[in-house]
Amino acid sequence: MSADLLLSKLEGVRRTGPGRWVARCSAHPDKNPSLNVREVEDGRVLVKCFAECDVESILSAVGLGWDAIMPPRAIDHHVKRERRPFNAHDVLVALETELTIASLAMLDIGKGKMPSDAERERLLLASRRIRSAIELAVDND
Template sequence: MSSDALLARLDLVRKTGNGRWVCRCPAHDDRGPSLSVRELDDGRVLLHCFAGCEVQSILDAVGLAFEDLFPERIGGDVVKRERRPFNAADVLRCLSFEALILCQYATTLAKGDALTTDARERLLTAAKRFQHGVEVTHA
């Protein structure tokens, strides 16, 4: 399967580079794009949700299976593993909404105002997502 069959089943798809897209993750209530999709030169399709959704959950939500992410192997070719499948620009595009959350709460705290319990939890979620973004770009 090419990435086209997957992308046709996703919302708010935006191309970010050659063989790279960001979009809403179908496995959770996504306000902004948190799913990064990348098609490698050998035809493999990589998925990464920066909100933490498992690939299987994403595939289930769009009615696909793991085999759909891999091209048919002809002649037993060995596929090389790629060390860093997501570049920093793709990660930052996916985390742009989280950056707004961090800025909003940083401004509130800088004014000396207290955060509600819900706001503190959301701030921690945004920080965790940023940490996860750092981890996937520094594999």
């Protein structure tokens, strides 16, 4: 996401610094550029008119919507980052299941019965599942 699309629709655009521009406001009769446009690190484009025009009017005057200044990531940021409580009981149940599978395989090996490829694969899956549960817990912290 960059300010390029918006800037291409505005008049009197002048760069004032890295990621910063002024332009004539699209939402009010603007002789001297009073619209500030700024790119910020998270990909949003900040738009500010000194005459207090609202951003929606500025965008709609040049036929753009919010998507021109907000990357999809920033729009649904809050929804996606909602914390899912990590249920300790569910984790222990899953862990118990995986351990039971491992124990049964060990018993078989103890009786001289080598695990089949499918059983070996299942044991590796058990280990991967526990690992991803750990990673999930780390992400939740």
